[in-house]
Amino acid sequence: MADSGVVTVYGNGAIYETTKKSPFSVKVGLAQMLRGGVIMDVVTPEQARIAEEAGACAVMALERVPADIRSQGGVARMSDPQLIKQIKNSVTIPVMAKARIGHFVEAQILEAIGVDYVDESEVLTLADEQNHINKHNFRVPFVCGCRNLGEALRRIREGAAMIRTKGEAGTGNVVEAVRHVRSVMGDIRVLRNMDDDEVFTFAKKMAAPYDLVMQTKQLGRLPVVQFAAGGVATPADAALMMQLGCDGVFVGSGVFKSGDPVRRARAIVQAVTNYSDPDILAEVSCGLGEAMVGINLNDDKVERYANRSE
Amino acid sequence: MVVGVLALQGSFNEHIAALRRLGVKGVEIRKPEQLDNVSSLIIPGGESTTMAKLAEFHKLFPALREFVKMGKPVWGTCAGLIFLADKAVGQKLGGQELVGGLDCTVHRNFFGSQIQSFEADISVPELASKEGGPETFRGVFIRAPAVLEVGPEVEVLADYPVPSNKVLYSSSTVEIQEENSTPGEKVIVAVKQGNLLGTVFHPELTADTRWHSYFLKMAREVGDGASSSIVVVGEEDPGLNQQPKIDLPVFQ
Numbered sequence: 001m002a003d004s005g006v007v008t009v010y011g012n013g014a015i016y017e018t019t020k021k022s023p024f025s026v027k028v029g030l031a032q033m034l035r036g037g038v039i040m041d042v043v044t045p046e047q048a049r050i051a052e053e054a055g056a057c058a059v060m061a062l063e064r065v066p067a068d069i070r071s072q073g074g075v076a077r078m079s080d081p082q083l084i085k086q087i088k089n090s091v092t093i094p095v096m097a098k099a100r101i102g103h104f105v106e107a108q109i110l111e112a113i114g115v116d117y118v119d120e121s122e123v124l125t126l127a128d129e130q131n132h133i134n135k136h137n138f139r140v141p142f143v144c145g146c147r148n149l150g151e152a153l154r155r156i157r158e159g160a161a162m163i164r165t166k167g168e169a170g171t172g173n174v175v176e177a178v179r180h181v182r183s184v185m186g187d188i189r190v191l192r193n194m195d196d197d198e199v200f201t202f203a204k205k206m207a208a209p210y211d212l213v214m215q216t217k218q219l220g221r222l223p224v225v226q227f228a229a230g231g232v233a234t235p236a237d238a239a240l241m242m243q244l245g246c247d248g249v250f251v252g253s254g255v256f257k258s259g260d261p262v263r264r265a266r267a268i269v270q271a272v273t274n275y276s277d278p279d280i281l282a283e284v285s286c287g288l289g290e291a292m293v294g295i296n297l298n299d300d301k302v303e304r305y306a307n308r309s310e
Numbered sequence: 311m312v313v314g315v316l317a318l319q320g321s322f323n324e325h326i327a328a329l330r331r332l333g334v335k336g337v338e339i340r341k342p343e344q345l346d347n348v349s350s351l352i353i354p355g356g357e358s359t360t361m362a363k364l365a366e367f368h369k370l371f372p373a374l375r376e377f378v379k380m381g382k383p384v385w386g387t388c389a390g391l392i393f394l395a396d397k398a399v400g401q402k403l404g405g406q407e408l409v410g411g412l413d414c415t416v417h418r419n420f421f422g423s424q425i426q427s428f429e430a431d432i433s434v435p436e437l438a439s440k441e442g443g444p445e446t447f448r449g450v451f452i453r454a455p456a457v458l459e460v461g462p463e464v465e466v467l468a469d470y471p472v473p474s475n476k477v478l479y480s481s482s483t484v485e486i487q488e489e490n491s492t493p494g495e496k497v498i499v500a501v502k503q504g505n506l507l508g509t510v511f512h513p514e515l516t517a518d519t520r521w522h523s524y525f526l527k528m529a530r531e532v533g534d535g536a537s538s539s540i541v542v543v544g545e546e547d548p549g550l551n552q553q554p555k556i557d558l559p560v561f562q
Binding site: 023025026028029030032033034035036037049052053054055056057058088090091092093094095111114115116117139140141215219220221223224225266269270273274 | 317318319320321322323324340355356357359360363364367388389400401402403404418419422423424425427428429450452453512515556557558559560
């Protein structure tokens with residue numbers, strides 16, 4: 001082959017699918033089945049069962065929820081695979097797990113134990129400050145966080161099959177998630193009305209791959225499912241994210257750090273399905289007990305997880 | 311003609327998009343009253359446990375069972391098929407409520423978790439003879455169930471071979487009601503019983519609209535002219551978020 005003088009361009013599958021074994025459509029397909037649903041963080045099999053009973057469409061298995069990572073500090077790494085396996089065996093819904101940004105071996109381990117989705121998460125301590133994982137090398141699909149459209153498209157080009165906003169995880173404060181969703185949606189609105197000739201410069205400014213920017217322009221939305229995450233604590237928060245245009249919601253510390261997790265989980269699931277019906281939203285918001293206390297982001301000492309990676 | 315699509319969770323937008331491509335209006339169904347305005351129903355893919363919980367909250371099960379009993383056409387894809395089945399194996403602890411009507415036993419998450427999800431060309435002779443097009447259909451199987459056995463009145467429209475050394479999905483905490491759930495060499499992946507249609511794969515994730523037009527033909531045979539001429543499609547949600555969701559692309 002080398003002597004024939006023909007050079008293979010893009011041989012490693014980053015642009016073209018060289019193998020049909022794990023087509024991108026199958027990876028995105030599971031995310032499409034999660035649309036309109038709520039994905040909850042759980043740390044024990046019991047919590048996972050509560051989430052399934054409440055109607056969660058998937059669970060995120062971890063050792064510590066983001067609120068605890070904040071309060072306890074230290075290095076946050078991938079959870080013990082045994083815990084993840086236990087959680088996987090306790091429910092019939094999909095199970096996701098987090099890997100550190102850039103830590104492709106943690107992702108390999110998670111793929112080996114059969115999780116349904118890997119979250120390359122800024123909530124865990126970064127393993128690689130310059131690069132993310134090349135997600136095309138994996139059969140398991142990945143979900144990645146973003147703060148703006150450029151970041152979302154960069155992750156998609158790396159192979160992410162689902163995008164979530166970063167928000168500020170573990171704070172119970174939805175302001176950052178709203179900021180990020182509005183940024184992505186706003187940029188898409190600008191893009192939709194833009195002259196085609198101006199897209200080259202727009203892509204350069206956003207530091208995003210031109211082909212994906214054009215695809216986004218033509219579609220009028222991100223080419224993958226987009227969920228909201230980071231600080232959702234009440235049914236109203238969840239419905240807000242849905243009305244802003246997200247396809248679904250991640251709820252992390254918001255459920256199991258609240259006063260009555262069972263009721264709150266169920267209420268958030270119902271809020272996401274009926275996000276544009278204020279009567280139902282009012283009904284499910286009644287009598288939920290205490291929400292998680294949360295952190296006000298005006299305090300400079302609060303570490304911004306969302307800014308850890310680009 | 312208006313087709314209802316159960317919009318509790320899952321791929322209802324994808325189904326509505328496919329219907330739109332065929333020139334048919336799809337209406338989101340979340341409440342029992344809305345079922346009165348449609349003559350056929352699609353139950354989309356998604357998480358069947360989530361949909362069951364939400365259906366309970368909305369008191370949809372009696373209305374859905376009534377809809378099926380009246381003989382109106384209903385199509386369930388993946389989770390929707392689980393809803394329609396009379397019996398489901400591999401349920402979560404505590405079980406889940408089903409609508410029932412399709413005389414078959416379905417095994418949830420038969421092929422395993424996401425890593426085992428796949429795409430395959432399945433042979434669909436019945437569909438090809440009614441709708442034309444190639445003899446095979448690109449089936450997208452996402453954590454798909456499989457139909458283990460069917461009753462006498464059920465027509466098998468497609469099946470899929472299972473490798474013989476495959477380990478069946480099982481877990482100590484999940485209720486498996488069958489003693490030996492050995493499926494033999496093939497499992498059934500598409501069924502039809504009267505006006506009920508069920509597929510374990512997701513036609514709404516592909517550009518091939520033959521299954522949708524097959525279902526629409528079923529709906530048209532039953533549908534009457536007079537009552538559907540004035541269609542009140544239920545109360546539109548008052549002024550909030552009227553923009554329709556923009557479709558996701560279909561990855562070939």
